[in-house]
Amino acid sequence: MITKFYQHILALAFAVKVINENPNILPNVTLGFHIYDSYYDARITYRNALNLLFKMHRFAPNYKCDSQKNLIAIIGGLSSDTSFHLADTLSLYKIPQLAYGSFPQEESDIDRLLSFYRMVPNEAHQYMAIISLLQHFGWTWVGLFVTDDEGGEKLLQALEHLFYQHGICSAFTQRMEKAAHSDMLIELYDILESYYVGLTNDKANAFIVYGDSQTLTWLRTVIFLRDPGNKESTSFRKVWIMTTQIDFVLLSYQKVWGLELFQGAISFTIHSKELLKFNEFLQIIKPYWNPADGFLKDFWEQAFDCKFPDQLMQDTETCTGEEKLECLPGHLFEMGMTGHSYSIYNAVFVVAHALHAIYSYRSKHRAGDKRFELQDLQPWQLHYFLQGTLFNNSAGETMSFNDKREMGGGFDIRNMITFPNKSFLQMKVGRVDPYTLEGEAFVIHEDLLVWHRGFNEVIPLSLCNDHCHPGNQKKKKEGEKFCCYGCAPCTEGEISNQDG
Incomplete structure (x- = not known):
């Protein structure tokens, strides 16, 4: 486990918490989330994608033997491998996918993966x-x-x-x-x-x-x-x-x-900005803050180099649960919101605003007395509203996608x-x-x-050779790249009055 990336999980949890406590976004609706680890393995990524689509305990692609989860959108991944492996499966079902990592993307992918959104600018x-x-x-x-x-x-x-x-x-x-x-x-x-x-x-x-x-x-x-x-x-x-x-x-x-x-x-x-109350949120995190968090215990033991009493080993420190995240060095965990965490936070709000927009639209145009329920929503119906996303986040920055489904910033x-x-x-x-x-x-x-x-506090140089002084001119070196050259005195009738 890369402990530093645990902040990504906390950014997701924080965003969902903020939305669920805000009466102006999806009132009377509670958002939830489920997290899967790809372990940097393509096979596990495909398996997780199918687990999201079908029942967890019975692995039967192409069969709907049990009720499906109410899956609306997926946020991920960080790497190109994970993101595109997910996209191969999710695009078949037109499920919106919001990737938060920066990596190259072919123009053909933009036309082929119509359910794929980027929370970051074009590389x-x-x-x-x-x-x-x-x-x-x-x-x-x-x-x-x-x-x-x-x-x-x-x-x-x-x-x-x-x-x-x-x-x-x-x-x-x-x-x-x-x-x-x-x-x-x-x-x-x-x-x-x-x-x-x-x-x-x-x-x-x-x-x-x-x-x-x-x-x-x-x-x-x-x-x-x-x-x-x-x-x-x-x-x-x-x-x-x-x-x-x-x-x-x-x-x-x-x-x-x-x-x-x-x-x-x-x-x-x-690009990232510090978000109001995120630092406060991090300070309340303790090993048992949420029993449903299956990553926290491993993170805590690795980050603080300790073991909990139920699996204490010889010559290891005991985790007290009172350790503080702000005491960890930056290569293990950062208290400031990273760019990837900021993108995850924004992705949650993009989905929430799209859901709010479709809920408001359907409620206004519903036929007869039938009430529109988000549980009846199909993921593909969200795309129109995602593409029309336009709002300011809590840091005051505008969130919207361009025509290639990429976020600016x-x-x-x-x-x-x-x-x-x-x-x-x-x-x-x-x-x-x-x-x-x-x-x-x-x-x-x-x-x-x-x-x-x-x-020694001097701006470094990174040159193949020193500049030619005034009175000299560049002379090409055979077999060398054009950045490497010699210097020779200017010929009669030529003047060089600057370094170069």
Whole structure:
């Protein structure tokens, strides 16, 4: 279990609680929810999708032997694999699915998966945001770490074109497995050196990392195996540029390693805002706050490294139940609402507003004295009202889908600040909003940025070679990328009066 993602569950529970207590949304109606874990396994994802459609205890697809659950919509998933595996099944039944993860989507999927909605902007906007960041700091020689999957290939294809257009080159490209498993340790040693060639590149100081929620755990494992004493890793002077799916998480066995390696990292994250009373809600969470929560006990034991008395083991601390979430380091749990949690919260409200709209419409246009009941609603009937969604959430932000069933909102830019006690802070230092005025789509506040300690508070360079001084001109190096060049004195009759 990745303890940090337990906040996603709490964001869902909090949203449902707020709606059920609000007399202005679905009065006299109580929303409920059921949570399934995909375990990052396609087969389990398919099974869970069918369990949602059919009776839990009798697995009989294509048969309606028992009464169906009153399933209205599904929120999920975080990864592209989970989301599209779900969509393959749910689209057959036209059940609305609201995905909250950021990942590439083909135009053909938009036309094929008509029940699929995105609570985040199109990932193509993130590609341009990366270019804007590199241009802002003049970083033209960058390393790439990408997952060895379809999403990673799409990013490479997109960046190759954009890099060429904007005078940027890749110093190296390292493809990574999606997750680290114990049975891959022998294979790990075979690729350690290739990783370190990139990590120790003295010219490429900016690294772009693209992957999913498990990528950082894999990368941190590889680095640990090469440098178990953590002596070299903390001295790496690099700027890690993390894409939206990357989260600063560590598994329970990794937490002693810390994240000092990523001091000064710049992350693109799903846009979020702090919500009134969410922090208060987190503070009341205790191990037995809700007996129906099947995840909380495991989360509590892993996060606080303790065991409850009913399964106490030798040499382990006893969970008292009085432990506090706010005392956990950020790689295990964050008190501030993350972008993915914010998207889940908004997804619940989108569904609730659509239900409220259809309930109001049907009640107003009902035939005779027959009362319209939401229990009679079929999921496919919700689509018209989802596509017409328009309201302001409790943070004052407008919620609506575009014609591709994608939510706007842009991305936040955050800066990683680590502390000696292995905790960290992700400070918001900028914003990417492709839907705003020209010239304001990319904003970053340099004065707020904290760089890796090795840069001595000086903005890092990431160039193949130094700029040519005035009086010199660029000279192409045979066999090298165009970002790498020599400098030669200007010929007679030519003038160069600037660095370049």
